[in-house]
Amino acid sequence: MPMTKPLPDLDDLLADMGAGGSRISDIDASEAAAGNISVCVGWELDVSGRFPDTRDIELPLPAPALAGRTLLVTGSGRRLRQLAQDPSAGIGAVRVHQDGRSATLHTSPRHRFASLTSEFNSHLAIHQDQMARRDIPFQALVHAQPPHLTYLSHIPAYRTTPALNSRILRWEPEAIVSLPEGVVVLDFMVPGSAQLQAATVEGLREAQVVLWSKHGVMARSDLSVAHAVDRIEYAETGARYEYLDLVAGRRAEGLTRDEVKRVATTFDVNSPWV
DSSP: OOOOSSOOOHHHHHHHHHHHHHHHHHTTOOOTTOOEEEEEEOSOOOOTTTOOEEEEEEOSSOOGGGTTOEEEEEBTTOOGGGTTTOHHHHEEEEEEOTTSSEEEEEEOTTOOOSSBOTTHHHHHHHHHHHHHHHOOSEEEEEEEOOHHHHHHTTSGGGOSHHHHHHHHTTSOTHHHHHOTTOOEEEOOOOTTOHHHHHHHHHHHHHOSEEEETTTEEEEEESSOHHHHHHHHHHHHHHHHHHHHHHHTTSOOOOOOHHHHHHHHHHTTOOOTTO
């Protein structure tokens, strides 16, 4: 589903990031300063009013497909639950230069971070990959730490893509409709590392949610931060049902494979998990 006009302006985008941060906090997926959000915007965006302070920065990796685009990125150490109250304090705007290697970082005089999120390299690499491959005008990325998904990733039997999806997509009919590609499961990798960055880029080519084992998730959307958060919430809901069933001693049936297939057929969903 493509974005429709009128395209969101800066205030709209900041409000979307704030609402997304609040929802992630509401579902206990961002303790303290955990989690981060970014959006990549392909149309002209005037950031000078909210973010008048500027300095040039070197990007952590080449991003030629992002030349001329603007990224709104949460700052390191900022709490997602506070974004809605004062987005200028927790978000920076990155205008990528034509060389794709440098950028101008725009901040507010009230900004309360020394640097952008420590996961900025992964955000940048994913935006670069998706924009280069699909030439989309917009993308939102959300990293969060939903407790039930993260807990299941600590159990070796769940720590593969087929195993996890066979369990979490069986608890409500909406799951297969909202997450047709399921969730790609990655092994544990050090947060912020080049290894995690590369694996996440590859995983998000296959699906719209990637599970970082023993850490959290990264979700993407071509529409809004809210849609990326929705995908996390659907996956976390399935994981919560699975956790409840584990605690109850495997008493519940869940949707059968045939029932999931009937839902997918009715809603014309093409999924490898049907």
